[in-house]
Amino acid sequence: MTLLAAKVFAARAVGGIARRTGRRGGTNLPGRLLIALEPDAIEELAARLPRGSVVISATNGKTTTAAMSAAVLARAGITPLRNRAGANMAGGVASTLLSASRGARIDGELGLFELDELWLDRVAPALAPRALLLLNLFRDQLDRAGELETIAERWAAVVQALPETTRLIVNADDPLLADLGRDAPNVTYFGVEDRSIAVPEMQHASDSKHCRRCGTEYAYEAIYLGHLGRYRCPACGHERPKPSVAAEEITLHGTRDASFALRAPVGATPIQLPLPGLYNVYNALGAAALCLALDAPLQTIAAGLAASRPPFGRAERLALGGVDVTILLIKNPAGANEILRTLVLEAAPLNLLAILNDHTADGKDISWIWDADFEMIAGSVRRVTCAGARAAELALRLKYARVPVDRLHVAGSVSAALEDALAAVPRGELFVLPTYTALLELRDELASRGHVPRFWERQR
Amino acid sequence: MAEGMPTLRVCALYPDLMNIYADRGNLLVLESRCEWRGIGFELHASSLGDELDPEGADLYYIGGGQDRDQRLCALDLAEVKRDALHAVAGRGGTILAVCGGYQLLGHSYRLGDETLPGIELVDLVTVRGNGERLIGNAAIELELEPGELRVLAGFENHGGRTHLGPGTKALGRVLAGHGNNGTDGLEGVREGSVVGTYLHGPLLPKNTWFADWLIATALGLPDPLPALNDDLERAAHAEARRASGV
Numbered sequence: 278m279t280l281l282a283a284k285v286f287a288a289r290a291v292g293g294i295a296r297r298t299g300r301r302g303g304t305n306l307p308g309r310l311l312i313a314l315e316p317d318a319i320e321e322l323a324a325r326l327p328r329g330s331v332v333i334s335a336t337n338g339k340t341t342t343a344a345m346s347a348a349v350l351a352r353a354g355i356t357p358l359r360n361r362a363g364a365n366m367a368g369g370v371a372s373t374l375l376s377a378s379r380g381a382r383i384d385g386e387l388g389l390f391e392l393d394e395l396w397l398d399r400v401a402p403a404l405a406p407r408a409l410l411l412l413n414l415f416r417d418q419l420d421r422a423g424e425l426e427t428i429a430e431r432w433a434a435v436v437q438a439l440p441e442t443t444r445l446i447v448n449a450d451d452p453l454l455a456d457l458g459r460d461a462p463n464v465t466y467f468g469v470e471d472r473s474i475a476v477p478e479m480q481h482a483s484d485s486k487h488c489r490r491c492g493t494e495y496a497y498e499a500i501y502l503g504h505l506g507r508y509r510c511p512a513c514g515h516e517r518p519k520p521s522v523a524a525e526e527i528t529l530h531g532t533r534d535a536s537f538a539l540r541a542p543v544g545a546t547p548i549q550l551p552l553p554g555l556y557n558v559y560n561a562l563g564a565a566a567l568c569l570a571l572d573a574p575l576q577t578i579a580a581g582l583a584a585s586r587p588p589f590g591r592a593e594r595l596a597l598g599g600v601d602v603t604i605l606l607i608k609n610p611a612g613a614n615e616i617l618r619t620l621v622l623e624a625a626p627l628n629l630l631a632i633l634n635d636h637t638a639d640g641k642d643i644s645w646i647w648d649a650d651f652e653m654i655a656g657s658v659r660r661v662t663c664a665g666a667r668a669a670e671l672a673l674r675l676k677y678a679r680v681p682v683d684r685l686h687v688a689g690s691v692s693a694a695l696e697d698a699l700a701a702v703p704r705g706e707l708f709v710l711p712t713y714t715a716l717l718e719l720r721d722e723l724a725s726r727g728h729v730p731r732f733w734e735r736q737r
Numbered sequence: 738m739a740e741g742m743p744t745l746r747v748c749a750l751y752p753d754l755m756n757i758y759a760d761r762g763n764l765l766v767l768e769s770r771c772e773w774r775g776i777g778f779e780l781h782a783s784s785l786g787d788e789l790d791p792e793g794a795d796l797y798y799i800g801g802g803q804d805r806d807q808r809l810c811a812l813d814l815a816e817v818k819r820d821a822l823h824a825v826a827g828r829g830g831t832i833l834a835v836c837g838g839y840q841l842l843g844h845s846y847r848l849g850d851e852t853l854p855g856i857e858l859v860d861l862v863t864v865r866g867n868g869e870r871l872i873g874n875a876a877i878e879l880e881l882e883p884g885e886l887r888v889l890a891g892f893e894n895h896g897g898r899t900h901l902g903p904g905t906k907a908l909g910r911v912l913a914g915h916g917n918n919g920t921d922g923l924e925g926v927r928e929g930s931v932v933g934t935y936l937h938g939p940l941l942p943k944n945t946w947f948a949d950w951l952i953a954t955a956l957g958l959p960d961p962l963p964a965l966n967d968d969l970e971r972a973a974h975a976e977a978r979r980a981s982g983v
Contacts, residue, residue, distance in 0.1 A: 419757065419894060424803045486753070492805070635980060641874065642892045644938050647762030667980070669972035673942055676969055677765050687972065 281321060284314040285378050292372065304364045308371030319367065320403040322374035323388055325381070328355060330388030330404045331567060332397070334432075335412030337612040338560040339365065339391035341552065342412060344588045345564035347389055349581030353573040358385025362589045363638075363713070365393045367400050387571070398431045408444040408570045409435075411454050412563045415503055415611035416484050416648070418640035425484050429453050436461055444570045448559065449520040450505040452495060453485040456515065467566040468520035470540070471527045474555060475499035475506065480614050480650055490515050502555050503611040522566040524548075524558050531622035532592065532603055532708070539565055539579070546579045552592050556615040561585075590716040595728060600702050604709045606716055607631075608639065610648035613710075617653045620708060626659035628707045630698035632691060632715035633663070633671040639712040643667050651678035660701050662686045664694030665715050691718045743956050744777030748794035750818070751802070751810045752782050755838055758894070760800030762939035763835070766948045767796070773965055776952070785813045791824035795955040801836030801937060804848070811841050811853040819856045826858055831930040831955035835940060839933035840897050842926065848897075859926050859933065860902030870896045874981035875914025875936060877924040881950060888912065889944045890977035891936030899935075901926060908934050913981040930954050943977040945970040 292307030311318045323330055333342050340362040350357045360373040370390055377384040392400050394414065401409065411432065414425055436457045439445060447458040449468035458464040478500070479486070485504045487494050493512035500506040509516035524537040535550045535558055550561050565578050573581075587593045590606045605620075607613040620627060635643050655678045663672040663685065672685045686701075688694035698707055711719050747767060752760070764780060771778040783789050802810060814822070825832060832842075840846045843861035846853040855863075876890045889909060898918035901907060907917070908925025916924035917935070925934035932951075934940065941948040945967060953960040 416757070424757075426803055426805060487805075492809070641872075641980075642758070642894065642938065644759035644762065644892060647759035647765070647939050647942065667973075667976055669969055669976050670942065673969045673973040674762075677762075677769050677942065682966070682969070685969070687969075 281315060281318070282380065284311060284318070285375055288314065288375055292376065304361060305366070305368035305372055307375055308373070309368035311371050311375050312367060317403070319371050319374060319400065320405075322371075322378060322383065323404050325383040326358065326385065326388045328387040329407045330390060331408040331410065331571070332390050332392055332401050332404055332406040333410045333412065333563070333567070334392045334394050334397045336394060336415040336417045336609065338412050338556060338563070340588050341557065341591050342410070342560040342563050343389055343391045345561055345582055345585040346567050348585040349564060349568045349573055349578050350387065350389065350571070352577045352581045352584075353568070353571075355571070356386045357389040358383070358387065359389045360391060365391045366396045370400055370404070394428055394432075398435045401435055402438065406443055408446055408567055409439065410446040410563050410567045411457070412448055412559065413451050413503075413505065413611075414453050414485070415609055416645070417609035417611075419642055425453070429457070429489070433457050446563065446566045446570060448505070448563065449518045450501060450507070451485070452504065452508050452517070453489060455518055456489045458518070465522065465566055465570060466518045466520040467522040467562045468517070468524075469501050469505075469527065469555075469558065469562070470520070470523040470525045471537070472499045474527050474529070475501055479504065480610075488513060488515055502559070502615060505559070522562060522569060524562050527555070527558055529553065529555060529619070529622065532605070532619045539575070541565070541569055541575060543569070544575050546575045548579055549583045551583065551585065552587055554592075554615050554619040556612070557592070590711065590720075595723070597699060597707075597723075597726075597728060599704050600699055601706045602709060603706065604711065604716070604719065606713065607649075607710045608713055610645050613646075613649035614653075616710065617650060621653050621657060623657070623706075625705065627654060627657050628659055628698065628702045628705070629661040630694055630707060630709045631661055631663050631671055631675075632665040632694065632709070632711040632719065633667045634665045634712050634714045634718075635667050636714045638714050643670060646671060646674045651675055651680075655679045658684055660684050660686065662688050662694050662698040662701070664688045664691055665712070691715065692722050695719070695722055742775045742777060743958070744779055745771050745796065745952055745956055746779045746794040747781075747796045747798060748789070749780060749782050750797060750799040750838070751784050751806075751813075752800075753784055754806040755800040755802040755810055757801050757803060758836060758892075758937035759939045760798075760835065760937070763800070763833075763941040763948075764798065766941040766945060767952060770945065770948055770965065771952060774963055776956070783818070785809060786817065789818040789821035791821040791828070791830070794830075796831045796833065796951060797822065797825055799834045799838030799841070801838060807837045807841070808853060810837075811846065811855070814841055814856050815854040822856055822858060826929075826931050829930060831951060832858070832932065833951060834933040835937050836895060836935055839925065839935060840899060842931070842933045843899070846897060858931060859928050860905045861899055861926055862902075863897040863899045865896050866898045870894060871915035871919050873914055874977070875916070875924070876912040876978055876981040876983040877909030877914075877916065877936070878912050879909030879927075887946065888978060888983065889934075889936055889940070889947060890938075890974060890981055890983070891940050891943055892938035893935040894937070895935050908932060912983045938977065943974055945974070
């Protein structure tokens with residue numbers, strides 16, 4: 278047994294114990310232990326993947342985009358090795374590589390890793406990715422992540438250090454990211470080319486409104502989502518690069534699905550996406566651009582995207598008694614706004630269960646709920662149950678968004694809140710909007726009712 | 738707006754730049770609580786390069802921003818709006834400055850080699866420390882009227898350490914969290930109706946009693962204002978206090 282193999286064995290044993298005792302930390306713990314034993318473990322294990330690795334990072338959409346890419350790659354005959362949703366720091370990546378190691382070999386051909394935006398610079402170099410997909414940067418968890426521009430500077434350093442052989446795939450509609458690609462030798466841009474879905478004005482919490490080069494406010498011809506759109510700097514002329522992979526003729530169907538025409542240098546094809554909202558069109562575009570860079574055929578991409586399933590809590594649907602439940606993770610203003618935008622498209626009055634926690638993984642600073650535009654749904658709400666550690670402030674936010682107070686209910690635990698919300702929906706639909714740790718609690722609650730498997734058993 | 742009721746005129750300074758910690762929530766609370774009482778509400782913005790009318794509003798608000806945006810605003814405040822804000826304070830107008838905006842009320846904000854000018858409305862200086870940012874839930878105790886102790890709860894997240902000059906009064910005493918500098922147990926500043934604080938979260942939704950005090954002070958109305966149904970407001974305040982451990 279080599280030295281690395283011995284360390285892999287030891288770290289894996291710890292993971293087994295953690296998992297059997299039902300601890301959540303079982304996801305990251307073995308990887309963190311492995312890194313402690315062998316600081317170069319990620320580099321050494323990732324080098325064994327015969328087709329190398331690709332990396333996805335963003336504020337919003339990492340997990341969904343990775344799931345979409347996996348669905349395409351599987352159809353292209355490539356077995357991806359993925360880290361699990363949320364296990365996207367060094368420990369999670371190392372754990373994934375660890376659990377796939379079989380002696381000197383590794384299960385899976387291509388590493389498909391989502392990385393936390395703050396961990397990109399620490400983990401991506403070790404993975405030596407063939408392609409790096411950057412989807413978006415939004416205001417998120419300021420208490421943990423700090424200012425957006427600080428993250429952008431760190432990403433810029435990652436991009437500058439990329440070898441020419443790494444394909445950089447960047448969202449042309451995000452000015453902050455598009456600028457990172459400006460001097461990169463090997464870059465693909467993707468973006469939306471459909472002005473009919475533009476919104477009339479920039480949402481309140483938008484960031485990156487000023488040119489990264491000269492500080493002048495961008496002029497927008499069209500705004501699609503947050504600060505994503507068609508922009509140009511009136512002072513220095515820096516403008517949105519023309520995307521070579523684009524979504525045209527976009528149609529959004531409420532909280533259900535979306536369709537668009539995918540145009541790429543190799544041709545065009547219609548895409549039926551079983552996931553809702555413009556934000557998922559962006560995720561699908563990113564996944565398509567990534568898979569094109571891996572030489573997947575256009576028809577395989579269309580088939581894979583059409584077959585992709587929502588991951589863990591991202592527009593996931595299930596039936597609970599007579600009620601159709603849709604779970605829509607919310608975690609920052611830009612993401613929440615897109616969820617609210619899809620909810621507005623629903624015809625019937627909305628029954629909601631909204632759960633706001635303030636644990637570390639949610640962000641301890643809950644001020645972001647005041648940046649999200651809950652005003653959008655104020656006229657559409659039939660009843661909202663608010664739960665979680667900061668249930669009252671969430672209800673207060675809705676009150677000041679002018680949801681009538683008699684439609685707001687504050688429940689205690691997630692269990693009680695789910696009971697309350699279901700009891701109040703005679704038939705039809707309930708939309709659940711949890712923050713990240715609330716989603717984990719909800720999962721456990723649903724699992725205890727026998728509805729869904731515990732999430733760490735769902736994927737490998 | 739009801740017959741004979743006044744109108745609260747609010748001027749938001751740089752709302753396009755200084756808005757990082759959901760400062761909109763503060764304005765929304767002021768607007769709603771005026772409206773629910775039949776008090777009129779007008780909001781206008783004053784941004785980079787705009788002349789500021791010291792008589793144009795009853796309450797002037799400035800929030801927090803990212804470093805680059807704060808720098809732009811600091812220069813604009815010093816060059817364009819400084820005299821007007823002194824005139825506001827001189828006539829007893831109300832000013833609320835949160836986080837980055839609060840830092841600019843003093844003499845200067847020193848960040849390493851660079852020093853941002855302040856408008857010197859109150860006697861304080863701010864220095865970016867070498868240590869960690871001061872981040873977390875916080876609560877302070879304050880005495881707006883003699884003998885009447887109240888609590889403000891919120892969230893703080895700042896790299897700067899603010900030190901008040903001798904004789905300058907803090908807004909409150911730290912019950913939980915770091916406050917102005919993490920060492921002297923003081924938080925914010927208050928000179929009459931000029932208030933600066935690091936507490937966001939945002940501040941006013943978590944402390945609607947303080948929003949009401951600002952409205953009453955800015956309009957010269959008797960405090961407290963007529964009561965509203967504040968069950969949710971009280972529950973949210975209690976949650977924020979609990980989060981800070983107070």
